[in-house]
Amino acid sequence: MTNALDDVDYDQLRQLVGLVEHDETADPFPVKSLDAVVFIAGNATQTAWYYQHAFGMRLVAYAGPETGQPDHKAFVLKSGSARFVITGGVRPDSPLLDHHRRHGDGVVDLALEVSDVDKCVAHARAQGATILEEPHDVSDEHGTVRRAAIATYGETRHSLVDRSRYTGPYLPGFQARETPRRKRLFQAVDHCVGNVELGRMDYWVDWYHRVMGFTNMAEFVGDDIATEYSALMSKVVANGNHRVKFPLNEPAIAKKKSQIDEYLEFYGGAGCQHIALATNDIVGTVTAMRAAGVEFLDTPDSYYDDPELRARIGEVRVPIETLKEHRILVDRDEDGYLLQIFTKPVGDRPTVFYELIERHGSLGFGKGNFKALFEAIEREQERRGNL
Numbered sequence: 285m286t287n288a289l290d291d292v293d294y295d296q297l298r299q300l301v302g303l304v305e306h307d308e309t310a311d312p313f314p315v316k317s318l319d320a321v322v323f324i325a326g327n328a329t330q331t332a333w334y335y336q337h338a339f340g341m342r343l344v345a346y347a348g349p350e351t352g353q354p355d356h357k358a359f360v361l362k363s364g365s366a367r368f369v370i371t372g373g374v375r376p377d378s379p380l381l382d383h384h385r386r387h388g389d390g391v392v393d394l395a396l397e398v399s400d401v402d403k404c405v406a407h408a409r410a411q412g413a414t415i416l417e418e419p420h421d422v423s424d425e426h427g428t429v430r431r432a433a434i435a436t437y438g439e440t441r442h443s444l445v446d447r448s449r450y451t452g453p454y455l456p457g458f459q460a461r462e463t464p465r466r467k468r469l470f471q472a473v474d475h476c477v478g479n480v481e482l483g484r485m486d487y488w489v490d491w492y493h494r495v496m497g498f499t500n501m502a503e504f505v506g507d508d509i510a511t512e513y514s515a516l517m518s519k520v521v522a523n524g525n526h527r528v529k530f531p532l533n534e535p536a537i538a539k540k541k542s543q544i545d546e547y548l549e550f551y552g553g554a555g556c557q558h559i560a561l562a563t564n565d566i567v568g569t570v571t572a573m574r575a576a577g578v579e580f581l582d583t584p585d586s587y588y589d590d591p592e593l594r595a596r597i598g599e600v601r602v603p604i605e606t607l608k609e610h611r612i613l614v615d616r617d618e619d620g621y622l623l624q625i626f627t628k629p630v631g632d633r634p635t636v637f638y639e640l641i642e643r644h645g646s647l648g649f650g651k652g653n654f655k656a657l658f659e660a661i662e663r664e665q666e667r668r669g670n671l
């Protein structure tokens with residue numbers, strides 16, 4: 285059951301993730317929110333523990349062999365409005381294990397909460413999307429969920445979920461779990477980034493326009509996003525009120541291997557690269573996550589000592605000395621500023637990582653930090669022998 289611990293109201297969300305006004309009546313595919321980020325992990329039991337202890341998430345529901353699900357385990361974790369579902373195969377013939385063999389730990393489903401599953405699927409079908417699951421009802425003693433699923437890049441899907449007639453802890457078949465209250469480290473998912481193959485970014489941008497009615501928020505090409513050695517291109521699509529934002533990256537030709545190429549090679553194709561988590565206290569969040577063992581990308585002293593940075597960012601909530609101590613990046617645009625920091629990849633493969641983001645009016649993605657960020661990523665790629 286959702287309870288007060290998870291509540292994030294509209295005004296908080298507006299500040300946290302940068303919501304804008306939107307009239308839903310003309311929207312062909314109205315999306316209410318990101319319902320869940322669903323992962324496949326090699327060991328869901330231990331991965332769920334990691335997100336509880338290192339990311340401060342609460343276990344709220346569970347399904348597995350003990351609840352009549354012989355094939356797999358699924359742990360539902362929450363932090364504010366963010367919901368992660370960690371799944372893993374139990375039986376050797378579980379299809380989740382085949383997926384894991386191909387991709388390693390990663391995101392299999394960016395599930396979207398919608399108010400009208402049938403309307404969305406009809407629109408998606410008319411636009412040529414692949415329907416993986418037709419609209420259907422699933423029920424238990426807590427009510428009925430209507431759901432469907434469509435295919436997006438790689439082997440990733442978007443489940444579409446209408447939970448307006450459901451009061452259970454997640455989905456039918458899941459049992460509620462109560463875990464002790466812990467300090468909440470983030471309140472919402474800000475954006476989920478997809479890496480796609482060379483030449484496919486514009487295809488997927490157009491796909492989100494046609495199939496989901498998403499609009500362009502930003503794009504980063506050429507010099508924005510190139511270092512001396514590697515490069516990428518990025519365009520951001522979002523639903524009407526910007527509650528759901530999907531940047532899409534593709535590699536660009538450069539002297540050495542792009543970080544996107546490294547991802548595509550090790551993930552085995554297109555997939556979700558990073559998830560940005562919105563916090564209203566990035567210093568507190570980074571401190572707690574570091575103490576729990578989460579590793580962040582390092583930023584050189586020169587980033588903070590650069591007089592141009594100080595001139596560019598002006599007054600921010602946290603003194604630059606504190607940002608430097610925690611290696612937090614800062615960027616300002618016409619709407620405000622943001623603070624952000626990136627973890628190293630959290631699994632065995634150099635694929636999925638996280639961003640923490642604290643927005644103060646800025647609706648951007650930290651464009652002013654791309655160079656410093658990519659140079660930090662390249663240092664890590666080099667250490668892995670993949671540059």
Ligand SMILES: [Fe+2]
Pocket residue numbers: 475477558560639649
């Ligand atoms: Fe990001």
